Amino acid sequence: MNGTRLWAYAAGIGVLAALIVLPQGLKPYGISLLSRWAVMAIAAVGLNLTLGYAGQISLAQAAFLGIGAYTTAILTTHGWPFWSALLLAGGLGFGIGWLLGYPALRVQHHYLAFVTLAFMTMAYLIFRNEAWLTGGVFGINRVPRPSLLGWPATKPLAYYYVCLGALAIVLAGSWWMIRSPWGRAFVALRENPRRAMSLGVDIRAYTLLAFAFGAALGCIAGVFFAPLVEFVDPSAFTLADSLGLLLMVVVGGSGYFFGPLLGAMVAVLLPEWLRMAQGLYLIYYAVFVMVLMVFCPSGILGLFDKILRSLSRSAPLAVRKEAQR
Amino acid sequence: MAGLLQLLVSGLATGATYALVAIGFTLLWQTSQTINFAQGEFVMLPAFMVLAAMRFLDLSLWPALALGAVGSLLLLGAMFKKLLVDPLLRHGVLPLVIATIGLSILAKETVKNYYSGEAQRFPALISGDTIPMGGAVLSVQDLINLGVAVTAVVLLQLFLARTETGRRMQATAQNRTVAAILGINVERMILYTFLLNAALVCLAAYLITPVYLATYSIGEGLGLVAFTAAIVGGFNQVRGAIVGGFIVGIAENLTAVYVSTQYRTAVPLLLLVAIILFRPQGLLGRVEERTT
Amino acid sequence: MSAVLEVSDLRKSFGGITAVDGVSLSVAESEIVGVIGPNGSGKSTLFDCILGQLLPTAGTVRVDGREVTGMRPCDLNRLGVSRTFQMLQVFPQLSVRENLILAGQEHRGSMLRRLMGAGDAGLSGAAQRMIEFFRLQHLADEFAGELSYGQQKLLDVAMAFMSGPRLVLLDEPAGGVNLTMLATLRERLRDINREQRATFVVIEHNMDFVMSLCSRIIVLAQGRVICEGAPETVRADPQVIEAYLGH
Numbered sequence: 068m069n070g071t072r073l074w075a076y077a078a079g080i081g082v083l084a085a086l087i088v089l090p091q092g093l094k095p096y097g098i099s100l101l102s103r104w105a106v107m108a109i110a111a112v113g114l115n116l117t118l119g120y121a122g123q124i125s126l127a128q129a130a131f132l133g134i135g136a137y138t139t140a141i142l143t144t145h146g147w148p149f150w151s152a153l154l155l156a157g158g159l160g161f162g163i164g165w166l167l168g169y170p171a172l173r174v175q176h177h178y179l180a181f182v183t184l185a186f187m188t189m190a191y192l193i194f195r196n197e198a199w200l201t202g203g204v205f206g207i208n209r210v211p212r213p214s215l216l217g218w219p220a221t222k223p224l225a226y227y228y229v230c231l232g233a234l235a236i237v238l239a240g241s242w243w244m245i246r247s248p249w250g251r252a253f254v255a256l257r258e259n260p261r262r263a264m265s266l267g268v269d270i271r272a273y274t275l276l277a278f279a280f281g282a283a284l285g286c287i288a289g290v291f292f293a294p295l296v297e298f299v300d301p302s303a304f305t306l307a308d309s310l311g312l313l314l315m316v317v318v319g320g321s322g323y324f325f326g327p328l329l330g331a332m333v334a335v336l337l338p339e340w341l342r343m344a345q346g347l348y349l350i351y352y353a354v355f356v357m358v359l360m361v362f363c364p365s366g367i368l369g370l371f372d373k374i375l376r377s378l379s380r381s382a383p384l385a386v387r388k389e390a391q392r
Numbered sequence: 393m394a395g396l397l398q399l400l401v402s403g404l405a406t407g408a409t410y411a412l413v414a415i416g417f418t419l420l421w422q423t424s425q426t427i428n429f430a431q432g433e434f435v436m437l438p439a440f441m442v443l444a445a446m447r448f449l450d451l452s453l454w455p456a457l458a459l460g461a462v463g464s465l466l467l468l469g470a471m472f473k474k475l476l477v478d479p480l481l482r483h484g485v486l487p488l489v490i491a492t493i494g495l496s497i498l499a500k501e502t503v504k505n506y507y508s509g510e511a512q513r514f515p516a517l518i519s520g521d522t523i524p525m526g527g528a529v530l531s532v533q534d535l536i537n538l539g540v541a542v543t544a545v546v547l548l549q550l551f552l553a554r555t556e557t558g559r560r561m562q563a564t565a566q567n568r569t570v571a572a573i574l575g576i577n578v579e580r581m582i583l584y585t586f587l588l589n590a591a592l593v594c595l596a597a598y599l600i601t602p603v604y605l606a607t608y609s610i611g612e613g614l615g616l617v618a619f620t621a622a623i624v625g626g627f628n629q630v631r632g633a634i635v636g637g638f639i640v641g642i643a644e645n646l647t648a649v650y651v652s653t654q655y656r657t658a659v660p661l662l663l664l665v666a667i668i669l670f671r672p673q674g675l676l677g678r679v680e681e682r683t684t
Numbered sequence: 685m686s687a688v689l690e691v692s693d694l695r696k697s698f699g700g701i702t703a704v705d706g707v708s709l710s711v712a713e714s715e716i717v718g719v720i721g722p723n724g725s726g727k728s729t730l731f732d733c734i735l736g737q738l739l740p741t742a743g744t745v746r747v748d749g750r751e752v753t754g755m756r757p758c759d760l761n762r763l764g765v766s767r768t769f770q771m772l773q774v775f776p777q778l779s780v781r782e783n784l785i786l787a788g789q790e791h792r793g794s795m796l797r798r799l800m801g802a803g804d805a806g807l808s809g810a811a812q813r814m815i816e817f818f819r820l821q822h823l824a825d826e827f828a829g830e831l832s833y834g835q836q837k838l839l840d841v842a843m844a845f846m847s848g849p850r851l852v853l854l855d856e857p858a859g860g861v862n863l864t865m866l867a868t869l870r871e872r873l874r875d876i877n878r879e880q881r882a883t884f885v886v887i888e889h890n891m892d893f894v895m896s897l898c899s900r901i902i903v904l905a906q907g908r909v910i911c912e913g914a915p916e917t918v919r920a921d922p923q924v925i926e927a928y929l930g931h
Contacts, residue, residue, distance in 0.1 A: 118486075124486065170668075170669055171668065181623055181664060181665075181668060182668060184616070184619070188616070189658050189661065246803050247803055248785075248789045248798040252786070252789070254775060254777065254786075259773055259775065261737070261757075262769065262775075264756070265735065265758075265769075266766075266786065267762050267790035267791055268790050269759075269790070270758065272795060276795070310493050313493065317486070321486070347501070349497055350498060350501045350505070352494075353497040353501065354498060356490065356491070356493075356494035356497075357491050357494040360488075360490055361475075361479045364480065364483040364484075364486075364487035
């Protein structure tokens with residue numbers, strides 16, 4: 068095991084330990100922030116699948132987040148168990164993703180982006196206008212937190228571990244997918260679609276699957292989002308939120324395995340770090356994004372990759388290799 | 393009938409301004425593969441430049457308008473191209489899209505924090521009178537907007553088709569490699585396109601803002617409309633953007649009245665999806681050669 | 685016995701330019717056919733039309749008697765048609781072994797099996813055999829991007845064969861390859877042709893290569909077939925000489 072790998076594993080274990088131990092010393096606000104990070108990371112991982120691995124821009128991830136959140140809110144406030152919301156939302160996400168993607172991809176490869184734009188707007192309008200279902204602008208209040216195997220996860224710390232656990236499972240699942248032949252097909256699809264086609268890789272099918280799974284993950288993130296904030300209303304599911312998720316993926320490093328986690332961390336924690344800048348944190352964020360794009364379009368992890376490569380010739384693509392394979 | 397005429401005229405007026413924004417958007421895409429997510433904010437900014445010039449520099453209306461126009465050309469045209477588009481284009485479409493998303497956030501937040509978060513009155517350039525016609529009441533503003541926008545579009549078409557520079561710009565838009573071989577200064581043509589876009593959004597701003605008030609968030613809806621209009625018309629044709637703009641303008645107005653104001657913004661997008669499914673090249677676009 | 689590949693009156697126009705102007709050809713099993721012609725004669729466009737990369741304006745393409753005109757390249761590949769590209773198109777970020785596995789994985793099982801099953805889709809053995817056949821053992825786990833040009837060419841060809849195709853279209857396989865490697869390439873191609881009874885169609889500019897490899901040559905000029913026959917016949921044909929000299 069070479070030096071870089073050792074460092075990478077050590078860092079990974081360190082981060083994991085910090086994520087488990089650190090929150091115990093934090094106040095409830097800090098814990099809820101970390102929980103929010105975990106939930107957004109799930110949505111970002113889904114979007115990374117669509118964008119980073121299949122190369123499609125989706126502008127509807129916040130819509131799926133909303134669908135998951137509202138499904139959970141509606142079901143659990145009517146007494147249905149949490150896992151039923153999880154199953155239904157996941158299925159809805161996959162199904163809607165398929166329905167949206169299938170015709171769009173038949174047409175032309177980049178039309179999915181437009182269709183997701185339309186869907187995002189429609190979804191928001193439905194959230195806002197169909198009060199009989201979603202409570203309209205007043206939303207749905209008092210969304211309960213789930214109990215796992217009889218143990219209620221109502222306290223902030225307990226629910227944080229639920230979210231962290233969900234994130235871990237999602238990461239394990241996507242790791243499996245990337246390690247499978249699908250992962251290889253995604254690399255081919257992204258690097259050289261023409262060549263991939265000539266080798267029998269069905270670009271349309273893989274892109275559609277990536278999008279559908281990405282949408283499902285968006286919904287699943289929403290399922291954990293609703294009990295976290297305990298109050299679901301349309302203002303969290305706008306086009307701007309979809310763009311925010313997009314930024315998370317790209318800033319972290321699109322196509323890198325841990326990119327979305329990093330990007331979500333930046334997006335969720337940045338307003339806190341820049342508290343002193345008051346309302347200007349968005350300006351700093353926007354400038355940061357623009358500068359990052361100009362100097363390193365492959366995001367923060369892409370920057371790491373470049374630095375690693377320039378430091379040691381013998382570890383080319385070390386981070387990326389780890390990330391992709 | 394009278395009501396319909398009224399709707400039609402105001403729809404056409406809105407549509408014409410949409411067309412201006414959509415044309416610039418399409419041109420940027422055609423010549424340099426730029427998808428400008430900040431196009432809506434580009435319409436918002438000139439108005440605020442004028443307001444800022446009037447408030448901070450104590451200028452009166454017309455000098456402020458002139459300053460706004462110059463500012464647009466410089467900032468939204470030349471600087472946008474030099475600082476953002478040029479470095480990013482070789483990395484593909486996505487980084488530029490992300491950067492323009494960042495730009496749109498920057499524009500909105502800057503205006504919100506450094507000018508005002510509230511809607512501002514924009515000095516009316518035209519009187520608010522109305523003209524009765526055939527039982528309908530048509531606003532002068534609408535008619536003049538329509539007139540100015542249509543004139544601008546016609547002039548633009550003439551420029552593109554009849555002048556040397558215009559034809560060169562068209563050639564660059566159709567095929568950069570061939571244009572370069574023919575000796576056209578492609579870089580300069582692309583710069584002109586950006587300047588042209590800046591001029592168009594500036595004009596659109598001056599037409600729209602007196603009617604709708606100047607808000608930092610006015611760009612969100614507009615950008616979406618530009619995008620939709622461009623696609624509905626056919627992403628690879630300027631004429632398509634014009635047609636698309638009018639269709640979206642009219643459809644929006646009709647929906648607001650006959651269907652529901654709540655779902656007004658959905659209509660252009662549903663149109664979009666329908667077009668994609670049934671006529672993907674847009675109403676006037678050419679079918680793209682299959683790449684997969 | 686139906687031809688493995690049969691092209692009937694194929695035409696492809698781009699706006700006002702006709703790149704392929706009524707080309708008909710037929711290739712029997714195990715044949716190695718060469719397609720030559722001066723630049724701009726429509727060779728690559730012909731390939732693109734046969735392989736579904738472009739939609740022909742007119743005409744049909746049949747593989748084993750079955751009409752495949754305009755079929756998507758990935759579907760065509762699954763019918764047993766494979767190709768190599770003029771511009772090198774290996775995947776630089778994957779290892780040589782991974783490239784080969786990729787080249788074969790879409791031919792086994794379903795999408796679901798590929799997700800749930802083994803990471804190498806059961807192709808490690810086949811990939812290893814291919815590596816040995818093309819003498820790439822010492823490079824097997826290197827990133828494909830680190831290989832020399834000639835080695836990447838070999839990999840490219842190897843990838844085309846991973847799926848055990850009936851018909852392989854090679855687009856300028858000899859381009860930019862040094863003499864020693866060329867000899868290796870020719871050997872390997874002849875071996876595969878013999879062992880797997882695979883049919884080849886080869887576009888080439890390198891006259892020596894194509895004349896020594898192919899049993900039959902088709903000459904294209906300005907989108908049309910101007911001559912067809914054994915290498916010696918074609919070499920001596922006055923029309924062919926003029927087509928080349930005239931450019």
